Amino acid sequence: MFLTEDLCVKILDKCPDIQQLKKIHCRLITAGNLASASHIALKLMKAYSECRQITVTRQLFDEFPQKDVVLLNVMIRSYVNNKQYERALHMYRSMFKLNITPDHFTVPQILKACSGSENLWVGLQTHVAVVKKGLHSNLYVGNGLITMYGKYDRLLDGRKVFDEMPSRDVVSWNSLVAAYAQNGLFDDAIEVCRTMIESCSVKPNAGTMASLSPAVTCATSSSNVMFMMEMFVNYVRDSLVSWNVMLAVYVNNSMPADAVNLYLQMESYGIDPDAITVASVLPACGDLSALSLGRKIHEYVKRKRLFPNLTLENALIDMYAKCGSLNDARKVFDEMQTRDVVSWTSMVSAYGMTGDGQTAVTVFSDMQHSGLTPDSISFVPVLSACSHAGLLDQGKQLFKLMTDEYNIVPRLEHLACMVDLLGRSGRINEAYEFIKNMKVKPNDRIWGALLSACKVHANMDIGLVAADQLFQSAPEQAGYYVLLSNIYAKAGRWKDVTSIRSIMKVKGVKKEPGVSNVELNNQVHSFLAGDQSHPQSKQIYEELNIIVGKMRELGYVPETDSALHDIEDEDKGNHLAVHSEKLAIVFVIINTEPFTPIRVTKNLRVCEDCHIAAKLISKIVERDIILRDTNRFHHFKNGFCSCGDYW
Known part of the structure; x- marks a missing residue:
């Protein structure tokens, strides 16, 4: 096949893989096209750079007899894109030795190199130079300066550049948002977004959400979360990055139900979750005990062949553990090709939360024998497991091991x-x-x-x-x-x-009001004490009265010490009867087949009366009830609890 210049350009613009690229390169050399068409050689340089073959890119550069600013810019950009920042800066210095003047394409790449190599001094010198040459008014130069100053926490300098720019695009705004966000000034970053929307024609895009991402782990006000949700809904729902950032906002601000609902919407918008999406939403599933959704996500991960992925596997262990499904958590753990301290610690925590302190201690010991060294975080769940299981002597020994053998303060x-x-x-x-x-x-x-x-x-x-x-x-x-x-x-x-x-x-x-959550058909239902807002409230209370009657036949007497008001015992009993976990349990009973396990998550510690009631209900309806409160799991079965009434 004869390669014309136009055909070469078209092929190289499509970024061929390295094998195709080498074939094209050989044909160009054979045909002699490289000698007569320098722009084709430049295309080759860019293509090799994109294939991360920076050595070949440099060889092509060195073969050029005449160096000009375009050639140097391509080489500098190649180094920057491959994160070889020091070499990019060295190439920049060589421009002056060759008496070649940098232009507005050179400067943004050099500013990126300064940010990547933590070389603020060269960045400051470059800023002075561009002002002298009048390049500071260039849009791309201004954006590069904002990004560089943000990297070095020089926010006043970055803001000054932004304010003095004669024109700005969405990258300018996003650069300023990122500058504030990556330095922990989330409120300021949000305020820039508000200003962008209110005062100019530039609208947020996926890059805006990505710019905010360094700060979404910070505690934010409800108004900030609401604003981000509105921005997401109105402007940037077409990008996976935006969905991932919004998921992180919800999860990191203790809004698991919102995170789960958002994840469920992704399919209707044609957005395929990636590993980051899954790792973000799994903790929310765990917080809500949304086991069926967690399993569905697990199947998606296997179908998309996202394994092996240590972060995802650890997140799955944690999710299953929080849902009280120890067998599933252990299965993920056993099938892992590699494990880190987080993997082992998650399994220790899983056994500890369910009250199986002895197994938690055994797994902790197995981690030590595997060759991994426990860190300070690893000791927290194993000590907690000893506490919940009443393993006083073993807990003391582990504390001594931590301080004396591992020298952990x-x-x-x-x-x-x-x-x-x-x-x-x-x-x-x-x-x-x-x-x-x-x-x-x-x-x-x-x-x-x-x-x-x-x-x-x-x-x-x-x-x-x-x-x-x-x-x-x-x-x-x-x-x-x-x-x-x-x-x-x-x-x-x-x-x-x-x-x-x-x-x-x-x-x-x-x-804080007690809230109990249950999952049914991938939807999370929440209940408050005395709650009558649920569409099935009438049925729930009717069934609850029947069950309480059966409980009394078994000798149930309300544990009135759990009521905190000086009221008659009968009134205390009525108050206790409508605690949120009882409503949640009955809701599942009337909406699922017999013998279906009941999983409830509560945001507070379960009270004594509800603990007694759950034991009796598990016997009456012949169902396993798995209830997780702020302290631990309670697995009720046939009138008994896994905690042995010790919680």
């Missing part, structure tokens, strides 16, 4: 686990002494663990000490007031309960 998370371990075991005085001997100042989690233990073991004296510390360090945390109220309520000290409630009212402290 205990963090507050480890110390809180030890206080919880001692407290749950009834060693309240020892737990208190442990806190007093700590080398760091105890935080609210540590005092909270002690207060919780005092409630379980009815230790009023130390409980009041812990409560006093909590009200000083975390006066806005309603849960601690409620714990102290429970201690008073258990002792029948209703005046003190009323006093606590009054203090909460004066300080404006509000108890």
